[in-house]
Amino acid sequence: MNSKKLSGNGRWEASRMMLPEHREVLEERSHPGSIETKKAQIPTREELEMIRDAVLLPVMLTMIEKNGKEITLSMNPLRKLYSVATLALMNRVHLELAAVNRELRERKIKIFKDDREDTDLHFRYICRGYEDKFSIMRDVARASISVKIGKHIQNISAELNKKV
Template identity: 55%
Template sequence: MSKKLEGNGRWESSRMMLPQHKEALIARQNPEPEVKQVQKPTEEEHEMILNSILLPMMLTMIERNGKEFEVSTNMLRRYYIAATQILMNRIHAEMVKNKNELKARKIRVFEDIRPDEDLHYKYLCRGYEYPFSVMRDVVKSRISIKLGEYVKTLLHQMRE
């Protein structure tokens, strides 16, 4: 018997291959990268991204005002400082909650520094990078609205 016919030599000597088998072999040797479906952020996720930008700014503003009350001679300064601490605790708790939710949804936010009046950020959402810009006037108004909501809930809880 010849060496080609020993063991699996009989099959090795065959030169015939079906086209389907050839395509399957080539596909296995050179796998094509899978095309990912781009899942853009939802409106709720955009709001969470905006909150991840606004909440630290609010916390800094309230902390600065609290320090101003500490050195003031106002009769009600003790109450202002207590209210400031309560607001700071609430904002911090919401920041942590928002950060954890963004992490669970695989979204990360980065500051992008540009020399103009707007605030520029980039965020990675499920592997894709998007730009995000906010005008300073919008930031001021949104912070004012959110701060009003915090104070409103604080006063509502004090009445109960």
């Protein structure tokens, strides 16, 4: 009866005075390959950033396109300049998105949109068999997109300054 209460409750295992390294060796001996498999499946920080970019870049493209259409329809005398700048920005973002998607495919990572009705963006991803969910608050998404747009504009500006 005592052993039933003690096993599986977490307290007994924690009080055995086992170092994490020893626990990994013990688990590896009882289930060969399982620890390395688990570690290999969990996405790295870089992969998580790529997943975030794969989610945000299409939203960013939509925002830029919408603003570009508004500028084109406006009566602003600089609308042609703004339209050209918008196209240059969209081309850069599209190239970045293509590169991110290509890298995700090579690393066997898939992303799926989760259809929840609230203000956040919800997604699922599968990374080499490891499946998880993540959400991005709309305010955080907007801030991240603003930063990315700023970096692209800065790069375009730097390239134009080199040519002049």
